[in-house]
Amino acid sequence: MKNLIKLGLMVTAIAPTGGCVSGNLYRINSLIGVASTDAAEGADVELQTLGEFELPKTSAQAWAVGNPIYAVAATNVLTNVPGTGNYLVGVATGIAANPSAVGRVRLNGALGLPVTV
Template identity: 50%
Template sequence: MKNFHRSGNSNPVPAPAGGVLSGDGVLVGALFGIAATDAAEGAAVEIACVGVFEMKKTSAQAWTVGAKVYWDNTAKVATTTASGNSLIGVAVAAAANPSATGLVRLNGVSV
């Protein structure tokens, strides 16, 4: 295919304000992913947009398998609270209340 550019499983984006560390969630417009490396604000950083990742979550939430997971871009955590947040994927394992992390299958774009 002459028009194929890349798989899109990961994409380079400018690091948001404050920069990012490897493993951090990164939201740029409607594109969400997990930073592959540390990057200073504005520097290019490769983000993984699909796959299953262990992510920081709102501790006081219990997750069930298949629950919609959103990104809270203010607190920089995954959450099951939809209001004011961006849909990023689904939980692929149960997570207790309280717990610091949960497993999320990213859907490749935030909505």
């Protein structure tokens, strides 16, 4: 196919205010992904938009496999609560206890659209 640029598992974006740290989740407008490298603010950064990652979660929550997982807009910490302004990022791929600092999530490779409750 002549017009295919790439599969889109990795998407080039401009690093947001404060830059990016490799392995952290970022939302740039409606694009959700994990930074593959460190990047200074305003520099190009590759975001992995699809895959399974272990990422920071709201500690006081228990997750079950298959739970929808959202990013809290202000912090990018993950939650299983679809609160107003949170962004759907994927599904839990492992059980996470209450309390626990991290959870496994499969990013959905789609747009992080805000929840409206």
